[in-house]
Amino acid sequence: MSDGAVRYLPPLPGHDEGTRGTVTNHRMREVTEQVAQRGIWDGGVLDEVRALFDSLAPGWTATRDHPARSAPLLDALDRGRVEGRTAVELGAGTCISTRHLVGRFDRYVAADLSPVMLAHAVDGAPPLICTDASRLPLADGVVDVFILQNMLLFPAEMDRCLAPGGALVWVNSRGPETPIHLSTPDVLASLGAASGGEWRALASRVGEATWAVVRRA
Numbered sequence: 001m002s003d004g005a006v007r008y009l010p011p012l013p014g015h016d017e018g019t020r021g022t023v024t025n026h027r028m029r030e031v032t033e034q035v036a037q038r039g040i041w042d043g044g045v046l047d048e049v050r051a052l053f054d055s056l057a058p059g060w061t062a063t064r065d066h067p068a069r070s071a072p073l074l075d076a077l078d079r080g081r082v083e084g085r086t087a088v089e090l091g092a093g094t095c096i097s098t099r100h101l102v103g104r105f106d107r108y109v110a111a112d113l114s115p116v117m118l119a120h121a122v123d124g125a126p127p128l129i130c131t132d133a134s135r136l137p138l139a140d141g142v143v144d145v146f147i148l149q150n151m152l153l154f155p156a157e158m159d160r161c162l163a164p165g166g167a168l169v170w171v172n173s174r175g176p177e178t179p180i181h182l183s184t185p186d187v188l189a190s191l192g193a194a195s196g197g198e199w200r201a202l203a204s205r206v207g208e209a210t211w212a213v214v215r216r217a
């Protein structure tokens with residue numbers, strides 16, 4: 001099925017996390033939309049977001065690490081035909097999913113704003129950098145694949161660093177119930193506004209999770 005610049009593949013069954021009870025009307029939803037749609041990200045918001053995730057970090061893996069956690073990301077890579085040498089995961093948290101992805105690329109770097117998240121990284125995590133994704137310490141056009149699972153979208157930085165032909169993988173583990181959530185059309189609109197160009201996506205669902213593989217049109 002196709003909806004303009006988005007082509008939807010059939011959904012797959014998957015594990016749902018609905019019992020965790022995160023409220024959709026979450027401050028992080030507001031921050032997500034402000035960052036992606038209006039470019040609102042300053043020192044105060046950065047401090048707020050880092051403090052939140054620093055505080056959540058000690059319990060992060062225990063409350064989210066289950067065998068199906070990475071299924072949507074892996075499906076996005078497979079059915080989205082995502083390939084490339086250099087992958088950068090932003091907002092990697094404790095790298096629950098990261099460890100299942102690193103072997104697919106020649107180079108894989110996981111980044112997060114929260115030093116406490118990174119300090120709790122699981123075994124098998126790749127090299128870690130503590131950085132703000134709004135100002136990545138990367139040269140222009142060097143990333144073949146950006147991976148963002150439940151992470152804020154900084155569209156101008158994605159456009160700056162993504163190589164020609166590169167892909168951005170966008171996953172919301174709990175679909176629209178995910179606090180940090182953008183619909184696929186909203187991801188395309190955000191990237192389009194920041195870059196001045198057109199973007200297209202292949203998208204699907206695995207259980208309640210949604211994914212999109214986004215490329216320049």
Ligand SMILES: C[S@@+](CC[C@H](N)C(=O)[O-])C[C@H]1O[C@@H](n2cnc3c(N)ncnc32)[C@H](O)[C@@H]1O
Nearest residue numbers: 053091092093112113114117131132133149150
């Ligand atoms: C909801 S958690 C998701 C963690 C992991 N991707 C997962 O799915 O388990 C969001 C993560 O993004 C990180 N984050 C938020 N803003 C960021 C920024 N500006 N730069 C880098 N990481 C950021 C947070 O510290 C947090 O670890």
